[in-house]
Amino acid sequence: MPSRTAAAPPTPAALLAHAEALMPRFRDDLRALVGIDSGSASPDGVDAAGAWCVERLAALGFGVERMPTAPVDGTRYGGVVVGRKTGRGTKRILLFAHLDTVFADGTAAARPYREVDGRAFGPGVCDDKAGVVAALHAAQLLGETGFDDFGELIVAFTPDEEVGSPASGAMLASLAAGVDAALCLEGARENGDLVTARKGVADVRIRVRGRAAHAGVEPHRGRNAAVEAAHLLLDLQALNDARPGLTVNVGVVTAGERPNVVPAAAELSGEVRAVTLADLEWALAAIEARAAAPVVEGVSCEAERMAVCPPLETSATADLFAAVEAVAAELGLVVGGAATGGVSDANFVAATGVPVLDGLGPVGGDDHAESEWLDLTSVPGRVAMLAGLVIRVAAG
Template sequence: MGRVSTATDAQPAIAFPPTPAEVFSAANDLDQRFRDDLAAIVGIDSGSDEPDGVARLADWTAEALREDGFDVETIPTPDRAGRRYGPVVVGRRRGSGSARIVLFAHLDTVFPAGTAADRPFRIEGGIATGPGVCDDGAGVAAALAASRVLASLRYSGFGELVIAFTPDEEVGSPVSRELLAEILEGADAALCLECARENGDLVGARKGVADVLVTVRGRAAHSGVEPERGVNAAVEAARLVLDLQALSDSVDGLTVNVGRLESGTRANIVPETAQLHLEVRSVGLTELIAALEAIDERSRHPFVDGAFIAVERLDVCPPLERDATDALAALARKVGDGLALDFEFAATGGASDANFVAALGVPTLDGLGPVGGGDHGPDEWLDLTTAPERTALLAGLIVAIAEGGPIR
């Protein structure tokens, strides 16, 4: 792996801020390295359910960070419900300033082992394709690229630059969430490297998501001989579906989706149990909590006499709200103007690790990777022509934060 000049090389690091033109020029000079890194990343199967593959990619990123002058820690993650996950990789570089800035991206994809060989990394007409090329291979490569831009310019005006790579974002970050919170403790800004939207927008808001399991318990009986002795859990579940779906759009931005419903064992038995697996999404935390409380309240009033309803919140991911991103968004806009980049700040229904990070009270901005799309599908793509400008935007934003940009 080629070496990029860092603060540890012959020339000492300097703290004065580079100009936008200097940042873009450095990003452009390092673009082939970005492409080489992206090809290596996409070439490693790293599905969330493939911990050995994630570990291989973690080893690759750890070595890349070490070569770039970072102090690197690879943190094993615990098994959860009998399931293994890959490690968290953390790189730290000290500077001469005071701001502690954390960049984070995820190593895992949604694709099974063998996909990298079946659908290998390709470039055609400036568009890169391959499993995870956008979500989140380009984000991982962008973190490395932006840090190299700053190193090549010998800029060290930050207090500490931290890069964190996690192994389980695609399954809700069950084992890395607490570790990421520890890494973010005392941070002045958090930059999430999910890729920019297809139109180039950054992400300024994401819905919160609650994963809820509702279990209905009735009483089994012979449906022909003595149905009156039964308590039909399926009937209660059917009413629940209608009542819970009615919560959707009861306030702006709130959606409820009963995605799975199952009940009973045989047609000649009054169903004893039923289950509903549903998802609640909301733009605001207040509305999300209110919807969950409404579900709890409905569970206390079954429609079918004798039925019992239990509600289990399997996971609750808070929303990424505008007040957590507005200050950094304004600073990113200023940096973008200096680079002649035009973008807005999108709101999306999908969640990311930025949701959890913003809930810690750390100023957060998302969508800072290059432009891409088709996430999770066979046609996932990345516009490589946007990589130098988006790397420059990310590096320039780090400089702006380090130089005292107002973000709180």
């Protein structure tokens, strides 16, 4: 049986016109999703948002799977929603965004979705509910303009990005393995820039063990863990900028229990952020080496890597950024690329080795604040650009 002749892909002008025509539906979808409380700590709320997405994906012709996550350290999280659509091409493309917000249950009712002067407001409106809706609308745009020259289009929505993706990070990385491109729907920067690099981050904890003694009667018998902790704090602080962009922050220091006792224990908790994985590993090794060589006699230290999120390096984003620049130019848009110290799910995906680009959602700002906003006028161009990028990747 002869194969169907491939139709010409929709033109940039057609994509933009169709995205503009879909704006009333976009606004209705965004209003509905913002109206669902889905804080990271509310798995039922996240799953309610996921159920809404399941209906939309199914209506767009996707095969949909809801993947529960396992509890992490006794904490339950919502599930992952995955939609798959098979096309006539060969390239596999992943669109991903997160369902969770930083806001508590009740916020959606207390501060409902509203629009003022071309901006939308509400909990999670930019981070990342507009990204979720943008992914759905890009898929709708492709379907309604007859484009299916991809091998597989995968859409994934995760439940716990705002707390570091402890339950879904490995699942998302597994979904991304082997795809030809992964497109992250975090919001664009306030000036419209995409995100071409993110620092990696590692949480560290150092436990210090000394020896208690009466501070008045026999202090010489003590081994002061607090003094060692003070030296450690200063030595770790000195690692800042030892490599370009490297930051080390000890945010919590605890020691001792009573003022008349030489403290036998202390603990430091902090984080390391670095532009490259090599620099992140270098800093962690430096911290571990310092902990292994205490300066206070009779005191021991143990450094522990609590969590490590690898960086999103420009080597992973360069080709896709060049592609999206070309797509944007065809749409009459100009896009820039920005580096940031914050992490996203794109970091985990980049660690699989696949090309990834971040910040492809609509333009917004004031994330995590009551004033969080979304520029509704940016939506048609961003949705058309996303669909155009899928078309360009599918064409190889």
